[in-house]
Amino acid sequence: MSEKPDQNQNDEQPTNQVTAGRRLTNYFLTGLVIAAPVGLTLYITWSIIRFVDDFVKPLIPPQYNPDNYLPIDIPGFGLVIAAVSLILLGFLTANLVGRTLVQFGESILHRMPFVSVLYRGLKQIFETVVSQSHSNFKQVGLIEYPRQGLWALVFISTDAKGEVAERVAGDDITSVFLPTTPNPTSGFLLFLPRSEVHILDMSVEDGAKLVISAGLVSPNHQKKTAELAAEANIKSSKS
Template sequence: MTDSPERITLAGRLRNNFLTGLIICAPLAITIWLTFAFIDWADSWVTPYIPERYNPQYYFDIAIPGTGLLIAMVFITLIGFLGKNLIGRSVVKFGESILHRTPLVRTLYKSLKQIFETVLKDQSTSFKKVGLIEFPGPGTWALVFISAQAQGEVAARLNADGEEMIAVFLPPTPVPTAGFLLFVPKSRIIMLDMTPEDAAKLLISGALITPPWTPKTPLLTERPGDGTPEPA
């Protein structure tokens, strides 16, 4: 005689329904809150500089969320368009020449410009690939975002033995907004197929959310430093 299935009490049903509703509502509510928080932040920066006659709030006497953000996007796009023609490039070069002569400001401006040019240019592969490295010691693996090949003095000093070095960013869990910049030999990195978005989900969730993956061929893993492939 088989045991009868365990009956769920009313309190248990209410608890399960509450958790199901929480799973549905919480991500939606947080997404909406973050979206409006970003819009309000952008509006608070841009709206005070909009002349009243160009501000829709002046005519409708109500706050219209997103007005400042929309105007900022149009303004940035217009600057990008003007910066591509001869006159616009001349104005940009003149402004940059003034910044380059200003102490402290020139260092900050050059650094920020180089970062944005590297990350946003179409050919850039920075932070578009994900890998695994042994950290903090052998046998323990950490998820990293591939930044770029080592360059300049770092490359000259670390590549002296012919080993190509790669700059990687190692973020913490569960808030991957800061982390460590590491230079790792290319042969010591296991490249992954997952996207940076899936890697971010894995990090933020503490490995509770694992992206689906189907290998195209039978997987053979090669441990860094060992040329013998082994079945996964």
Template sequence: MSEKLKRLGASRRLRNYFLTGLIIVAPLAITAYLTWTFIGLVDGWVKPYIPQVYNPDNYLPFAVPGFGLLTALFLITMIGFLTANLVGRSIIGFGESLLDRMPLVRSLYKGLKQIFQTVLAEQSGSFKQAALIEYPRRGLWSIVFIATDTRGEVNARLPEDESISVFLPTTPNPTSGFLLFVPRKDVIILDMSVEEAAKMVISAGLVSPDYPRKLPAQSKSKTKAIPETE
């Protein structure tokens, strides 16, 4: 019996070692694969348009991975540099005026431009805080990301004096979700960072940041002030 228990214990240890190794190796392998695939995809798009004299693949005995990606990054940076001055803005403005005359292309371009400006532009900012709201009904709570104060017509038509715009992410894909306009008094700010809250959403609650203490019931109310957003 003791020999059988020893074998079972050894098999459990081996299984645990394997699972531990898998947890470490799998994310690294998947990340490396996706990175390599992305580099190859961009190289396949960009390299055919690089003049042969500047393409190292034409005079080296091996292909240079990532050269197309570096070229694309350089060109995008140069376009950004050129549009920062008056001449560049004039050229871009002329190109956009041509696109405005094409009905379908105009709608597609403006939509994509607005999306990229919202996601990437520095002035648009990003989620700064995670919070809790009662959703989808009273007594059930959901993690949200605070975006900004509610503005414009939406703010003017809401009965509440102070409302904020929050993003309610879905699990396990936090890039999709719902835009909600919530009264400021109904939002509980969390101490965890946005990154920690995103990990919690992605893992369906399996990954949760440590918290040093448990709040007493009376202090779980919305006592923490929500700073004004610009």
């Protein structure tokens, strides 16, 4: 007589296969989380270096370009030359003679119809990006937007000034930047009373991470949760 296969053994095989599949999936996702940021960072960095080298190296005189007399190309040499050139340019324009030359060049550009608009726009953008003044974002907050009951994360810039402060009813009007997800470089400029802004403890960097990750990454919250858990463990051990 043929023996019937044990039903328990048949049930254990699919379970073991599912468990092994889940483990492989978890291992793959864990490896992806570790490798993807590192790989993308290296790729973007290398792309920037190559882009600057391809632009700067042709401008270097042949006798000063090491690629002409070395058996291998030196990556990053153009980037170093560009950085040194910008430092020298900043040093030269910091004195009276340099400022005079810059003002003379700008006066010529301002007289050109299309070029003047392009130059002013680009200059304003770069001055805003590299500026280290008090107008930079220093706080993160929450406001009810686009209606009551819905909360949006904003970066607080400065108090409203000039005509905006004069025409908007109420006191202590502040300007905030409402970023979009997952690209925080675009968004909306809003003016509202400071009393309607709920200031958060997180830094601007953590706020940007929260926006870019669409709410999946909240470092400060995780840190505080870990601290609360540690305090609860200490209290439970003492009791």
